[in-house]
Amino acid sequence: MKHLIRKLSHFAPLSHEDEAKLQEIGSSIEELPPDKDVVAEGERPRSVFVLTSGLACRYKLMEDGRRQIMSFLVPGDICDLHVFLLTEMDHSIGTLTPTRVSAIETAEIINMFFHHPRITAALWWSMLQEEAILRERIVALGRRNAEGRLAYLLCELLWRLEAVGEAGDDVVELPLTQEELGDALSLTPSYVNRVLQKLRRKDFITLRGGLLRIHDLERLSALAGFDRSYLHLGGAPSEIRKHFEAMEKKGGPQHYRGS
């Protein structure tokens, strides 16, 4: 769970107790091959999964077999924190690479809501981040051309992987095929290829053998119109921070108290 912990700490530092709790619940690990559904559309959602290594995506299939990838899941991302409230999945989650997921019991989640307010708040924050990512994809699909869309996606993945410690010096492992990129960007594989070439020709990136190297993040971001503030990596508002710090001093996690 180190990725999840690292991700959540972008919102607010967790206490040792909180971290221990997260380590403890993420014990049962499952390995999955590429192109396998973690949960499929129409299924009744079961337990909650945290991605601990690999790459996955939320997607939906059209009647004619075309696929739209709606978002990527990177290590530390939670498959379905919430869905025990729903009777049926409205989309599928599938792996893209060999992947490890860690299952959490629904009861553990509910337990956490009542005994680990800081984790709860951080999980909530991460839901907001996810929503923001979806909104940005809408903007990208609606208003950016092929080049901008691709550049935007690369910037986003770079920052998200960076946020969980999976990015080196402007290098990230990104073993996506051009078809998968196309399914996310709504471009045909051939066209993804052409656009990638354009980015290479401008010497913005290299992408070879599943390794993405970004040469000029400045100019790539400018081309994409990318502004990372929507990822909300800057931490919680000060009142919320203070609230948790005060809680810490009083010793141990406690409840909010309703007014």
Add this chain to the structure above:
Amino acid sequence: MKHLIRKLSHFAPLSHEDEAKLQEIGSSIEELPPDKDVVAEGERPRSVFVLTSGLACRYKLMEDGRRQIMSFLVPGDICDLHVFLLTEMDHSIGTLTPTRVSAIETAEIINMFFHHPRITAALWWSMLQEEAILRERIVALGRRNAEGRLAYLLCELLWRLEAVGEAGDDVVELPLTQEELGDALSLTPSYVNRVLQKLRRKDFITLRGGLLRIHDLERLSALAGFDRSYLHLGGAPSEIRKHFEAMEKKGGPQHYRGS
């Protein structure tokens, strides 16, 4: 707040107490003219707003002035249930028609989390519905052509308005300009016009003077590839229902108890 109550009851029937609570907190009403921001990108989110009449949207502006509407807000929708966790809005919310909103104090929200578990669960459910709507927009923008996108949007709005009691017999008030539709569907106004004509010629709809009449919902849905299950209007899973019913019998709202 009758729209909100009606919407939430699609998840699970609320107790009288819950309904009273919702009525009580939605007292301070504010009126807004069309084309006015309720909250703007970059602002620090303040209180939570519930739309009680009119039509609004979440949108983002590009550097060159183009606008992408990411989702529409109809009566009963909550502007920002959550955002007190964030330091900065990553998008704007603006009115499209004359609109009434009702402000709720953050403290009231937090209070509700701890004393009205059924409302809390229902609000959570509505967040999930919102996320699903965003995902569907991604699919529509990515994989449907102009006609399908428009048809899909009309179906969605019909069902959402129906769910809050604002739709008559296949008729809804929908005072959107073709430019606004275009900003949501990522089409130019002229093209929206042409597609509308196509739908009219096939006798699927009439849209005149802000009144949308759907003549053949069957065929319109088929054209759009619309399946309303993503709106999750079918109610909560049976365990959750039972949980709340049991709670009801024991008398009065209570906490979940962590395991």
Add this chain to the structure above:
DNA sequence: CGGATCGTTGATCCTGCTCAAAGCCAGTGG
């Protein structure tokens, strides 16, 4: 070595964009 899978390239086509102008109101003021 043979077969898959993925990447690259080329030729051609079509959906939806652009820009511009004209029609159609509803409201306003004279």
Add this chain to the structure above:
DNA sequence: CCACTGGCTTTGAGCAGGATCAACGATCCG
């Protein structure tokens, strides 16, 4: 009652970004 205005809708002609389809190269792997 009419002229004027400003927003919205409608129509037209031409254009282009990206799709489609097909074939050819790489590369990996058994």
